Amino acid sequence: MAVPITPRGSAPPVYRPSNSLPRARVAQLRRQVGPPAVYRPQPTPTQVLASMAGGTPVQNSSSAPPVYRPAGRIQAVRKPVGPPTAGVVQRSLLEQFQLRGEYDTAVAAALVRAGNFGTTDAPADRVVAADPPQDWESCQDYVDRVGDELRAEGYVGDERSRRAVTNAMERYRAAVRLAEVRAAREQQRVEDGLRAYETAAARHAQQVIRRVRDHMFQAGAGPTGLHAYTDGALPGGVTVLFTIGDVNQVHLLVWTNNGVRDRCKWSSMFPRNMRAGQVCWYLLNQRDSANYTSGARLAGTGLVWPAINVGQSGETTYPEYPGGEAAVRAAVSGAAGRNFSSRRESGVEHYFLISGPNTFMFTNL
Secondary structure, three states, X not given: OOOOOOOOOOOOOOOEOXXXXXXXXXXXXXXXXOOOOOOOOOOOHHHHHHHHHHOOXXXXXXXXXXXXXXXXXXXXXOXXXXXXXXXXXHHHHHHHHHHHHHHHHHHHHHHHHHHHEOOEOHHHHXXXXXXXXXXXXXXXXXXXXXXXXXXXXXXXXXXXXXXHHHHHHHHHHHHHHHHHHHHXXXXXXXXXXXXXXXXXXXXXXXXXXXXXXXXXXXXXXXXXXXXXXXXXXXXXXXXXXXXXXXXXXXXXXXXXXXXXXXXXXXXXXXXXXXOHHHHHHHHHHHHOOOOOOHHHOOOOOOOOXXXXXXXXXXXXXXXXXXXXXXXXXXXXXHHHHHHEEEEEEOOEEEEEEEEOOEEEEEOOO
């Protein structure tokens, strides 16, 4: 008969409610097992997002240190965009076709220009006319400076293109020289015509015209005369006391001669910028109108003939000041102010002007 083998030592006791362990044994088991673990449930996704938004660490059941996530607004997740609609695709393709068509057109035009550059004068002439070459520039210098404009017209840098640029530069310079020659000839024609008017007045068959001509340009000792400048200049010995009006229109000049201490004169003057030959034409037209008409008057570039009423009195011819002698007296007295005065002597009214230490009496006012 088999005898059951009882192992050495005793098996760990089985807890039964009816059998209580000794207190010493319970304390020993607690020391071996340790305190009971605390249950920590795993955080839900909502808790994780809330902790990220609030900036608080998420506690989990692992022993790893918590991960800090800064506070911030939760970005909405963008939903994937679906395929474009048929209309969008059609418009996009249409735009591509248009751009391609424009590109092809530009390329074709460039090829045409490149093929025409050198076969006709127009492309190179257009560039040269828009940006003329300097006198010192060679063809290469010019190409280096305006290469972009040339290439826009089809310049490709080959021998034919360079020859076309050289020829265009020569044509331009020849045209400039021709224009300069024509301008010089035109100016010479005008100068000759104006000198002819001066000569006609100085050598006229009528003696009165010859004397009036001298009276208009010269300043007598009275003082007398003086109604015109000689190409912008007054004769020597004239002292201008003051001027009334625009000197490049009909104006008044109050003046005296250096040899006269107590006399002055006002003169209505032709414009200062008027040539002496023009003044002579006004004299000839006034005194010999049959031979010097406005229709046959000299015309030329830069030559202006203002409308001037010319008066005459005896052997005096002068440009009329608007308003006549009364307007002249008012203008002179207004310009002189307190320095202008009048005094009646022997039944004749005399007018005086104080200028500096001198007192002048007008000879013609």
